[in-house]
Amino acid sequence: MKPVAFRYHAPDTVQAAVGLLEEAGFEGKVLAGGQSLVPMMNFRLARPGILVDIRKVRGLSGVRFESGYIVVGALTTHEDIFLHEELAHRLPVMRAAAALIGHWGIRVRGTIGGSVAHADPAAEWPAVMMALSASALVSGPAGEREVSMEELVAGPLTTTLEPADVVTALKIPAPTAGERTGIYEVARRPGDFALVGAVAKTKGDSVRLTWFGLGTVPQARESDSFGSLSEKAQAEQLSRWGEELEAESDLHASATWRKRVAAVVARRALSAAASDDAGLEAGERSGLHV
Numbered sequence: 294m295k296p297v298a299f300r301y302h303a304p305d306t307v308q309a310a311v312g313l314l315e316e317a318g319f320e321g322k323v324l325a326g327g328q329s330l331v332p333m334m335n336f337r338l339a340r341p342g343i344l345v346d347i348r349k350v351r352g353l354s355g356v357r358f359e360s361g362y363i364v365v366g367a368l369t370t371h372e373d374i375f376l377h378e379e380l381a382h383r384l385p386v387m388r389a390a391a392a393l394i395g396h397w398g399i400r401v402r403g404t405i406g407g408s409v410a411h412a413d414p415a416a417e418w419p420a421v422m423m424a425l426s427a428s429a430l431v432s433g434p435a436g437e438r439e440v441s442m443e444e445l446v447a448g449p450l451t452t453t454l455e456p457a458d459v460v461t462a463l464k465i466p467a468p469t470a471g472e473r474t475g476i477y478e479v480a481r482r483p484g485d486f487a488l489v490g491a492v493a494k495t496k497g498d499s500v501r502l503t504w505f506g507l508g509t510v511p512q513a514r515e516s517d518s519f520g521s522l523s524e525k526a527q528a529e530q531l532s533r534w535g536e537e538l539e540a541e542s543d544l545h546a547s548a549t550w551r552k553r554v555a556a557v558v559a560r561r562a563l564s565a566a567a568s569d570d571a572g573l574e575a576g577e578r579s580g581l582h583v
């Protein structure tokens with residue numbers, strides 16, 4: 294199918310993009326990599342009358358290392374993130390997560406800002422950003438603001454962004470000494486969205502786990518003493534968390550299955566956090582990275 298007719302703008306500043314979106318109101322949509330929006334338009338699940346393509350806006354892609362923060366431009370593609378050596382060195386989970394997204398053709402076009410704004414419950418970036426306590430830098434008609442991931446993601450494919458808001462970057466607190474992060478997911482085939490996945494962040498005995506692909510939004514649980522528990526007590530804790538998380542059933546898996554697998558992916562995400570590559574190799578070994 295083809296999309297319904299729409300008008301197309303390609304401004305080169307954020308201010309111009311916000312202005313065009315403000316004029317367009319609920320008719321308008323930002324276009325970034327187009328890897329989620331264009332298929333939805335082709336299926337007529339999205340029918341924007343006005344598209345504001347932000348790919349010509351300068352300064353929205355690339356990674357900056359600032360004092361205490363890592364700032365990833367909204368237009369930075371999944372593949373740019375995968376290939377960024379310094380980012381992989383400082384925060385290996387970024388490379389491991391990028392490797393799990395779709396196929397190469399999707400990774401070279403799809404953007405981190407688009408993924409976060411799209412808020413697919415099975416997407417890696419919203420969960421990774423939440424796990425890293427990142428926030429989105431957002432420009433709108435009233436100026437710029439910073440929105441935490443918890444505030445941003447409101448439901449499946451739903452955010453608290455207003456129609457004229459543009460996500461300009463993701464601001465990630467730089468990891469502190471001893472902090473480790475890893476990711477693991479289960480998917481039906483390489484390149485598919487995760488059926489269930491988890492991001493683990495650990496420091497000393499404390500653990501924070503953020504699951505995706507399970508319920509309608511990423512969900513987190515944490516414990517300050519997890520690392521001091523026996524292996525059996527850790528396994529019991531992971532199963533308890535799996536049980537209490539909200540899970541959805543769909544064509545691919547039941548909520549019961551997802552809850553059970555939540556404990557398994559959490560355990561593997563913890564192993565990924567303990568490894569130097571944050572789970573990249575484990576993802577590749579399981580055939581998820583193509």
Ligand SMILES: Cc1cc2nc3c(=O)[nH]c(=O)nc-3n(C[C@H](O)[C@H](O)[C@H](O)COP(=O)(O)OP(=O)(O)OC[C@H]3O[C@@H](n4cnc5c(N)ncnc54)[C@H](O)[C@@H]3O)c2cc1C
Nearest residue numbers: 323325326327328329330395403404407408410416417460
């Ligand atoms: C076959 C296939 C497999 C895929 N597999 C995965 C996967 O395994 N994991 C995964 O996470 N994703 C997957 N994706 C989705 C892919 O990662 C998309 O790139 C991503 O979800 C959206 O990014 P985009 O830049 O393409 O955004 P677009 O498609 O351009 O936009 C998506 C939505 O976000 C809005 N938007 C985009 N950028 C901004 C911005 N800067 N500010 C405000 N709003 C904005 C748009 O208006 C639109 O509503 C897959 C896609 C396909 C087609």
